[in-house]
Amino acid sequence: xxxxxxxxxxxxxxxxxxSPDAEQWGGxxxxxxxxxxxxxxxxxxxxxSLQTSSDELQEMFQAQKASADGRLRALINTLPxxxxxxxxxxxxxxxxxxxxxxxxxxxxxxxxxxxxxVMSSEQASFFMDVIHRALDTNTLQVVEYELIVQAGKRIFxxxxxxTGLKVNDxxxxxxLARDVTELTKARNKLEHLATHDTLTGLPNRVLLDDRxxxxxxxxxxxxxxxxVILMDLDRFKHVNDSLGHTVGDELLKEVAxxxxxxxxxxxxxxxxxxxxxxxxxxxxxxxxxxGQAAKHSLRAKERESKARSPR
Numbered sequence: 230x231x232x233x234x235x236x237x238x239x240x241x242x243x244x245x246x247x248s249p250d251a252e253q254w255g256g257x258x259x260x261x262x263x264x265x266x267x268x269x270x271x272x273x274x275x276x277x278s279l280q281t282s283s284d285e286l287q288e289m290f291q292a293q294k295a296s297a298d299g300r301l302r303a304l305i306n307t308l309p310x311x312x313x314x315x316x317x318x319x320x321x322x323x324x325x326x327x328x329x330x331x332x333x334x335x336x337x338x339x340x341x342x343x344x345x346x347v348m349s350s351e352q353a354s355f356f357m358d359v360i361h362r363a364l365d366t367n368t369l370q371v372v373e374y375e376l377i378v379q380a381g382k383r384i385f386x387x388x389x390x391x392t393g394l395k396v397n398d399x400x401x402x403x404x405l406a407r408d409v410t411e412l413t414k415a416r417n418k419l420e421h422l423a424t425h426d427t428l429t430g431l432p433n434r435v436l437l438d439d440r441x442x443x444x445x446x447x448x449x450x451x452x453x454x455x456x457v458i459l460m461d462l463d464r465f466k467h468v469n470d471s472l473g474h475t476v477g478d479e480l481l482k483e484v485a486x487x488x489x490x491x492x493x494x495x496x497x498x499x500x501x502x503x504x505x506x507x508x509x510x511x512x513x514x515x516x517x518x519x520g521q522a523a524k525h526s527l528r529a530k531e532r533e534s535k536a537r538s539p540r
Contacts, residue, residue: 311406316399319344330380426500429485454513465504
């Protein structure tokens, strides 16, 4: 017999061998009922306590998760990168963009779509090749590309890496894209300044060396001839001394303009320095064509000079 029940029987003056009278029996049943009621009350309080703790823990977890997600997205949104999660089929799984205008479409419209749904087949094929290379080699792929987005035509640098994860049973890659339009323009401008004459806009001697090597390589490949013409201006110093450097600069620009007009598309005119110009002639059948091209250039300048002289 359970010790608690034995204790209750002793309080009522009962034993497990004697039969209780009606009063004693009623008292026993009341005590048993009170015990059950107390057990129910205790169980209810325990369940309520457990439920409250569970709800509080769940709310706390959700609050912390939302706060962590919010901080993470806020941090990513401050970065200059667009973040894409794409599967192996080229489907947009998730997108984080600080500037929605740098997307082809708003992020909510892009999710679930394929690359082929939002861009040309050529562009989609380009990106699919990059995705598959990243997945097949498990290495970082870096590409530069031009894309028309909501903000207009922009240049991006993309970095693609396999995540090692699967989304809906498809392998996924992380694609980070950074707008490098202004950086590319600045780089191209610096490169142009380094390889072109600031006064005439013609290629300078820095680019001349590279173009000479290219011309020699093409002549060896095609078997045709190439020639180099070196020209300077007679009495140019006299022009500068008598009329000033401003007039001298205008003369150099005019000469550069006329030389370019007199040459073919495949020829290149360079300002070598001072009043010296170089012309690379390519795709010539024989050496005599170089002399004919030089005469043509001189005749063209002469005709233009006569056309502009007052009558």
